[in-house]
Amino acid sequence: MTFRTFIFPVMVAASVILFSCKDKKEAYTVAQEVTATGNQERAAQNYQNYCSGCHGEKMDMFVDRQWKHGSELKDLVFGIKTGYSNDGMPAFAATFTDKEIEELAQYILAGIKNVEQYYFDDSVESNIFESEKLTVRIDTVATGIAVPWGIAFLPDNELLVTNRGGQLYRVKNRKNTEVSGVPEVVAEGQGGLLDVILHPDYANNHRIYFSYSKGKKENGRKLATTAVMTAILEGNSLKQQKIIFEANPYAPTRHHYGSRLVFDDKGYLFISVGERGNENGNPQTLGDNQLGKIHRIKDDGSIPADNPFKNDNGKPTSLYCYGNRNPQSLAINPSTGELWETEHGPRGGDEINIITPGTNYGWPLVSYGINYNGEVITDKTEALGIQDPLHYWIPSIAPSGMAFVTSDVYKPWKGALLVGSLRFKYLNLCYLDGTKVTHEEKLLKNIGRVRDVRQGPDGYIYVAVEDTDTSVLRLVPVQ
Structure with a gap:
């Protein structure tokens, strides 16, 4: 460590x-x-x-x-x-x-x-964007989705795209077909219908997973939490819906849900959960508190026996690591099999972390950021027993969505990491040497709030952008 x-x-x-x-x-x-x-x-x-x-x-x-x-x-x-x-x-x-x-x-x-330097003067006047090593053309894949929070790839060149407002769409040839059977979501603040992924054996079982903000009423108050549902996709309908994860406790706030999902090569499902704005009560509290943490479960919601934390009865819990603020990116590094994460800091201190079992990532005991009102949250950027991020950003770029570039379609970028920026409306390219970020580029400046970025099975990079005429874009290298 x-x-x-x-x-x-x-x-x-x-x-x-x-x-x-x-x-x-x-x-x-x-x-x-x-x-x-x-x-x-x-x-x-x-x-x-x-x-x-x-x-x-x-x-x-x-x-x-x-x-x-x-x-x-x-x-x-x-x-x-x-x-x-x-x-x-x-x-x-x-x-x-x-x-x-x-x-x-x-x-x-x-x-x-x-x-x-992050407040770009560039305006988007063309669908051609130049970088240091590659020029790309933007192709429109989907339109008309206000906040495309997550994208997943179906066979036959189809996409699944979530709209934070509560809709799930099948997209093909720029046509959006709404999928029925989506649960009611708390579409308030940062909440709604969030990430979506396919089961590793989707070709045989047609099973999908999505995260969302689930609500309930308690003592007259409307509360919400991060939940994960699985279902079978049959045509344009969801069947056999089942909630396999709910983060406790529910909270009255409407932000910091986390909500990224990813399967590793062993078939375990990782779920990121934000601390819901209660930094003093949640991320450093273990036991039954599941907020401000990353979880690992099996595809049916059961708990792996070797998860690092146990309950009072000695049984494993879903908890995999803790001390997280609002993780909105999860991706498996294809070279190493490691789980990488990006995390929203406060004002300054967004992080890239490698997630390992049982580890404390420090929020709010240590931070490279200060509070939005200018107050110092902590005077420490280091502490014994707390894992150092492999990279951090000051100022905060508000990272969301992350993808490793493995495709020969983008040879100059191969081996690099792409991270979306919500705050500054661009795509961040991180060149890597092992786990060290050696250089960064700002791509697609002022394209819009980049919510998700994925490399598709066709080898192309897809980018989900909020509140624009073009909801999902594909990057095509220009020869």
Whole structure:
């Protein structure tokens, strides 16, 4: 097990964000500008000693915010020097020299520019998109689905696509045919009909699985949870529906359901469940609490005997790991068989993790992010017994959907990892060396909120995009 480590960010070029070639040049220019103002090691150290307690250990997550008093150099210098007593910001005129204040302001300004690189100026004016190594054309596969949360591939070039509002569609030749027999869902907030996958032996049993937000009333309150149902797909109808998993406890909130599903090569079904917004009560609580965790069950809902956690009677539970915030991607690495996951951090600190049994992933005891209101959740990015992510993003990109590229259709990308970004509306390409992300590219800039990405049995990559005219896209390399 590795542990979270922290290195003082001396300049933006050493930031945790990995840049494309163009971004590296921009970051290097920013770093040169910062270095020219003075001793940036001192600025980084001053930030850690005087600023991080209130604003978070990583400067990058502090700058991912709205700037009430302005974010230009003069504004930052003024704020550091004179403070804003009504906002709880002390004055540092007696603490730092004018030179040190300007160094610190430049250091923070560099972080602001780092965050701003994600606000793309590009507008989508063509169905052709260029990357460093490959140009692709966008083909429309499905339209008219408002929030296509999950996609799965049926035989004969058909897709199954969920709409978060509660509809399941069979899609062929851009025609959507609604499937009946879907259960009632709590289509509120982030809830609704969510992921969908096929049984590994679908060709013989026609069995599918889908996750959704299931509701109930208790003492006059409407509660909800993450549930998984399996059913037989017969034509355009679901038959023999059976709920095989319900995450307890139910909660009144309408967010952080998690809800990704994936089968491994042994036929076990993994289910991600978010902590439903209760970070203090759920992700670090074991026993009967199933929120903020990833679960492993058999295809019929029964529990594998070698699952790592047992109940009070010594029987195995579905729990596989814990300390998760809101995992919205699960994928099996085809090279190693490992289960990979992406997880929504708060403001900053989205993660890629390799999921192993019995492991604590730390939320909210450690985090690379701060809260949405700017408050620090924890001052720790490492702790004994907590697994370090193999990669994280500051600012948060809001990752959803993940796929390993194994197809020869995309030879320059083969072996890389694709992750959708909800927040910044693009597709993130991670080049890998083993478990290390060595380089990233931002693909399909401003395409829309990317909810899911999958590699189909035809070798092509399919992308589900929210609230656009084109709900599911296929990437076709341009020769």
